[in-house]
Amino acid sequence: MKVLLMGHPNVGKSVFFNRLTGAKVFESNYPGTTVDFMKGWMRLEGEEVELIDVPGTFSLDPKDLAEEVAVKMLEENRDSVVVCVLDASKVERGLYLALEIIEKGYPVVVALNMWDVAEDKNIGIDVEKLELILGVPVVPTTAISGEGFKELVSKIKETAPVKIEGVIESASAVSAAASAGKEGGGESAAVSG
Numbered sequence: 001m002k003v004l005l006m007g008h009p010n011v012g013k014s015v016f017f018n019r020l021t022g023a024k025v026f027e028s029n030y031p032g033t034t035v036d037f038m039k040g041w042m043r044l045e046g047e048e049v050e051l052i053d054v055p056g057t058f059s060l061d062p063k064d065l066a067e068e069v070a071v072k073m074l075e076e077n078r079d080s081v082v083v084c085v086l087d088a089s090k091v092e093r094g095l096y097l098a099l100e101i102i103e104k105g106y107p108v109v110v111a112l113n114m115w116d117v118a119e120d121k122n123i124g125i126d127v128e129k130l131e132l133i134l135g136v137p138v139v140p141t142t143a144i145s146g147e148g149f150k151e152l153v154s155k156i157k158e159t160a161p162v163k164i165e166g167v168i169e170s171a172s173a174v175s176a177a178a179s180a181g182k183e184g185g186g187e188s189a190a191v192s193g
């Protein structure tokens, strides 16, 4: 088993990597390219597990060489758990990539990083509702302070692949409940602010 850190550029993947890995880390170029990535090891329930800081990508439909490498690394590591790092202050933008990775059948943990920034901007995210919709663990994190990391790490071995059809069904159910709630004056969107 390996752990892949994936997400858009500038969401905090490298801060995650540095916080999770020990002293032994390697920087290498992806074979045949100048695209570099970091590889290290993290402790997971007493086991040393390889952690890869995958180049940032907006989607699994690559638009440049770095994105191509990101997609290849995902495909070459079928036995991986993917920690999908999203910027909690721009959560809608990152969800598409998370859904694409879930759809490919990888076990995923979603990190809502930059939680401190989201809080400063008064962006409220209903983490439980998002978890209910996605069917995978969702953990608020602030990588620069380490907040949420203990919980995040504990979810890596717990997560399992989910069917995208299930995600679509639960999203429809939640949105139906939200419109019913609105009629009654309630507020049920997963993201507000």
Ligand SMILES: Nc1nc2c(ncn2[C@@H]2O[C@H](COP(=O)(O)OP(=O)(O)O)[C@@H](O)[C@H]2O)c(=O)[nH]1
Binding pocket: 007, 008, 009, 010, 011, 012, 013, 014, 015, 016, 056, 113, 114, 115, 116, 117, 141, 142, 143, 144, 145
């Ligand atoms: N406020 C805040 N800044 C963060 C957080 N995580 C990362 N950063 C900062 O965001 C920038 C991008 O982080 P980096 O790890 O290089 O992003 P990457 O491109 O995904 O690897 C850096 O300046 C980090 O210090 C966080 O949770 N909160």
Ligand SMILES: [Mg+2]
Binding pocket: 013, 014, 053
């Ligand atoms: Mg980085």
